Amino acid sequence: MKNLRNLLLFSTLAAAACNSGNRQTSAEDSTAIKAIDSAALAQDISVLASDEFQGRKPFTIGEDKTLEYLTKRFKEIGLQPGNDTSFLQEVPMVEIRSVPEGDLRIAGKTGELKLTYLDQYVAGTKRVQDRVAIDKSEMVFAGFGIVAPEYNWNDYANLDVKGKTVVVMVNDPGFYDSTLFKGKTRTMTYYGRWTYKFEEAARQGAAGILIIHDVLPASYGWPVVRSGWSKPKLDLQTADNNMSRAAIEGWLTQESAKKLFQLAGVPDSVMDQAKHPGFKAVPLGVTASLALKNKTRKSVSHNVAALLPGSERKNEYIIYSAHWDHLGIGEAVRGDSIYNGALDNASGVAGLLQLATAFSKLKEAPKRSILFLALTGEEQGLLGSEYYAAHPIFPVKSTVADINMDVLNFFGRTKDITIIGKGQSDLDDYAAKAAEKQGRYLVPEANPSGGWFFRSDHFNFAKVGIPALYPGSGTKSLAHDSLWAPDHAAAYGRDHYHSPFDQMDPSWELSGMVEDVRFLFDVGVTLSNEDKFPQWKEGSEFKSKR
Template sequence: MKASIILAITALLPLTRLTAQDSTAIKAINPADFARHISVLASDAFEGRKPFTRGEDSSIQYLAAQFKQMGLKPGNGNSYFQEVPMVSISSKPSGNLVIKGPNGELSLQYLEDFVAATRRVQEQVTIPTSELVFAGYGIVAPEYNWNDYKGLDVKGKTVIVMINDPGFADSTLFKGRVMTYYGRWTYKFEEASRQGATGVIIIHETAAASYPWKVVRSGWSNSKLHLQTANNNMHRTALEGWITLDAAKKIFQLAGVSPGIMQQARTKGFKPVDLHLNTSLVINNTIKKSTSHNVLAVLPGAKRPQECVVYSAHWDHFGIGEPVKGDSIYNGAVDNATGTAGLLELATAFTRLPQAPARSILFLSVTGEEQGLLGSEYYAGHPVFPMEKTVADINLDVLNTFGRTRDITVIGYGQSELDEYALRAAQKQGRITVPEANPEGGWFFRSDHFNFAKKGVPGLYIGPGNDALGHEPGWGKEQTAAYNRLRYHSPADEFDANTWNMDGMVEDIRLLFDVGYQLSNESSFPAWKKGSEFKAYRK
């Protein structure tokens, strides 16, 4: 049975109560149109929407055509496209990671004990001899009076640091179990580069990282995409890597240091420790430069067109890859054809308003999210609206496919005043907002709004609710868990009109329409809350 027939009989959803004149706009967000966009974007014809493939061409041309048909203006001058120059680097160490010291040497095996790569665009990167220093969490956080690099000169050295932040072990530090950006592995690499280190190696712990070593191993054994830079990323450390916890313990033993040093590093005032060890490594790279594209469309504001509210969603997925049960197309229906379709639904809704909002609305579909949030990182560095004029980013990634819920999840709850906007919109629907169930996983830092946050722009990122209407408690949570377990990042992530219930995602997107509509007609800017690591960036 066709999706249009299935969805035409879907019960009318409650509408967000804005004003009577806005009901036409809200009704434009509907199950049938949602399903139509998803069925196209997640079809085999789009070949999994991988950057630099025919799937990219199909995806970006479809989006541009939809925006043009709606009457939205090109978002990048006269173009709906923004070029995003990228470089693919396939790194492989020439051998084991050998660590030497006065008491002997240790040889760590690639993939089993360590992974290593580089962002430097060179065919070969050589670290001849580099001293090893244990620098705790590798964090410099003035607002928490924490500096693991205090008094330490790491030039020419390789720092070994722990994953997550001190709050994971001590609820009285940082934000307790809620991971801050200081706990993310990307931050560890960035800070080591700022400090001038030659290399940085993160100690993996399953609980603190929120994923097992096999995730690190599989992700780091493949090529990685990075943004091209003028200096070929020579400002970054020559070596970025991870080691297992067992490997770290062996290193400490070789250094004559107690493994308890990691426990000591969780206390304020910890000082870095010179391990009196050194290592050397050669990394061989296969390099390919290419250009991908963001897609941008804008609805100009009626009163303050120089200010904008951004809606974002990533169009990319993994393309054609390793077959699973005979299927090699990674369609990415939930991740993220749903969010991309939601972006088109929101764009349609705003064009149905009787008059344009006061501020401009930018609809931004970005590339390279699956490769490290690259498209949004590029946009944040090359914005069409200055960041100081950008009110907020409302990000769509992996929407609800199992039906309506009494709640909606706000990921990164407590970061900004956008929490209150989401709550008010939810209350109009007779719903509540809840924080994510496991904030120690750092989910706020894993989608495209995060690159806006790093520029000081608050981001709202929602996830499916858990309290599903018409089902027993826990049923909704199990639906999300089943998707993560069975379909996430696999060829099984396909659109199925017979099993998907579109009502939940429609209601969630109507909620986000409400939030953006309110923001677009105000004169104030939502603020970061006290304790947010991004508050200083807005200033």
């Protein structure tokens, strides 16, 4: 792979955006706004996504290089350490590398099914033990694996799964039926997330849980699952070493699940039955056996925090967040094993640095303080933001908002800008005004059934009541036809996302990234100079937290 940090690339990318125009009509001084430019974004992305940083996985030399680079950049910008005298917040984690001792063996009265690791199933554990196993564990198909009283849904009703292995489907019933959950707007609830399903299985006392993969309701293909589970997994350290979790957590391919049902003598139409109210869990009459050998290592990763103190209300804080981590070195694909994470999320961190630069160049300092927060462990389950939310540097009640960046626009300027979770909070109103200044408008995410609002770090801020804004790229290209933006987004998801091919590309049109970061700058400037706190809107599940 070529090292892309060179002046020729910077010049190429800058030229691509130099004539992008400026629809921003903010009264803020132009020096600050113009500090956000394509050449600076390209330089930071190229450094962070270079092979030298080895995919920026926590606990690796890639973390060391990332922390050094970000600390240096924030100092150059002129910001203060965000955590007392340090730019770093320690995040205690544990790394677990799980290796199956053999196939996943499923035994029934009529035979045995042997499933191959990575090709047909993946599995791991959160338990900090040298070895975990399920041995002839009874298997139960438990529908979606959801307990949701507010939706009158309980897949575990009258079901004892202690010591058993549950098999469940991804997403929630609203994906299939508009009358169920948030199906009217095709919006996934948190009950549809795989993280919830693992948590609920543990609460129910299950020894193992396997989620059936399906491309559309999961919103990603099996290669994404495979690549994510082929590497060591990280988690936050806990007092009980996660012994309260199921011993085995994993996924089955759709084809493997059908073979499982065939062995059990259960028609795979049972998955359709599970989509309707009143479904009862089905004991499968087969058992699962699997053992994992684990190598565990406890260590400390880090969030990076830089502060620009406010001029009047220093004890009120606006957070800009972006995760710095990616997947590190993993399974080789076409000879490349470094998962560089250029868009995911070197682009967001580059945006964070450009925002810090712009705020530092304002003629008048913002009245409220601005915290620029580069978070660790997002790819491992939003760990850095989870830790910050539980151990905030600054009080939650004094935090005005979180504005999160994750995978920025790489295909040019757009007429619109996507707000993921649109309708959740008053921040939408601030975003609408900022977009209008650029001659743009807001749209909701195209596929809310993908559960995107639960898939980046802003979610952990929302869970503790802090209004969170999570913008995505626009969908209507300003310079190209109507398929340009969605086709580029789809190609990224198909060919680059969570693969070694998420690399810096000279063909990117960074004019859209520039405009989107300037949009977020406008939102933050407005918030920073007010004295009111944005609130959650009626109907938001987070309203009661504020």
